[in-house]
Amino acid sequence: MFATVENRSRIPSGPRLQYHRDWLADALDTHLIMAPRVIRFRPDPRAKERLRSAMAPRGTIVRLARLADRILIVVAVPGEGAASASLRRRLAAKWGTRNVLVVTEAWLLREPRLEVISAAVACLEQIPSVTDWLRIERHLLELGGSACLEECVAQVRQHEDPAGAVLALVVAGWLRIEVSRPLSGSSVISLPVRRDRGRLVVGG
Template sequence: MTHASFSSTTEAHSGFPGSGSSMGDADRAHPLPSGAVPPTPAETLAQRFDWLIDAMPVERTLLDRSLVRAVRRLDPDGHLILRRIRVAGGATFDLLALPDGFLDRPAHRDALRALRSRRHRLGCPLRLIREAVVSREPRLSNARLIHESAGFHPSRCATRRLIRHLFAEGGSATLRDCLPPLRGETDPACAILALVASKFLAVDLDHPLGPESRVHLVTRHVPAA
């Protein structure tokens, strides 16, 4: 996923669709990637949220303690999931995932609006993400595949060959075209997803992953001239 497509999603920079409507965005069905297994109810909101964040070209950072305390006062049972990310360029955003039904209570809605307004006044944007948005397909299944590939470690030589290939192609190529530089790897496609998990590469999560998926080189890994 390029920085442009990333920053055009939920309220700018959260990586989730919906722009300003993330609190009311209706879920829509999408086909699963070929061979993908849909997440089960046992896979918690926190797990699914982390898969998505870890599959994006962003960096997780330490939480703001004052915000953690505010969220705990609002939700002492721990249903809300708070994460902080830094995007390319250095901007930092707090993301709060809301479980299904949490906004059904007017008191919850009012408290979240007030909290978001306070954070805005402090210059610390807080993005509210509905569980239906977190669970949207095919993005979630793509993120799960990337998560499951994270333990695979392609060789340094193969990684350098792929980065040089992408650089020569202007920073982007199809997944199919990225396979030859990974010759000798046990599972080249898995190696590409592992490099996405390692933030060397990025992919568009909003379309099923396949041979024609675009693979992008993350800017900080562009070879020096």
């Protein structure tokens, strides 16, 4: 069974990030919450046994991520993960599936991306009113789909934490945020782009 999705975000039910066991698990869960294609996720109760038999490095973390069309097994490996390709093959054999993704500690902790998405996840409960959301969406559409965080914050008038409200929309998947630079008022906020009948459509 997968945990229920709450607050329009992709997070296990119960206490926030209840499955965190250490910093590597924290980083992995933060990335999964922000991943647009991940609906929800949970630990694998048989992970220890499979990791041991596949000779995975000590401290390796596993999450079962529900996507729209399949279950993806996401494995976080401590260190640089020099042998991640061979580990993926062994784990795929143990799980009996090709849907295995191995990510390294170095990738998960890369900055400024981790700082930006961690700040957004901390605001996941700050969802703004529908009116404020419509103001933000209209502003972004008028500017071609993107604007700086400071401008988006200025559209929020019914929330005590306007910046948190905008970041909560990022966590919910309604907006995207630039992660290649440290979080600031100049960070680029944009509407998601989707493909409709062969055309790219902004928002909606």
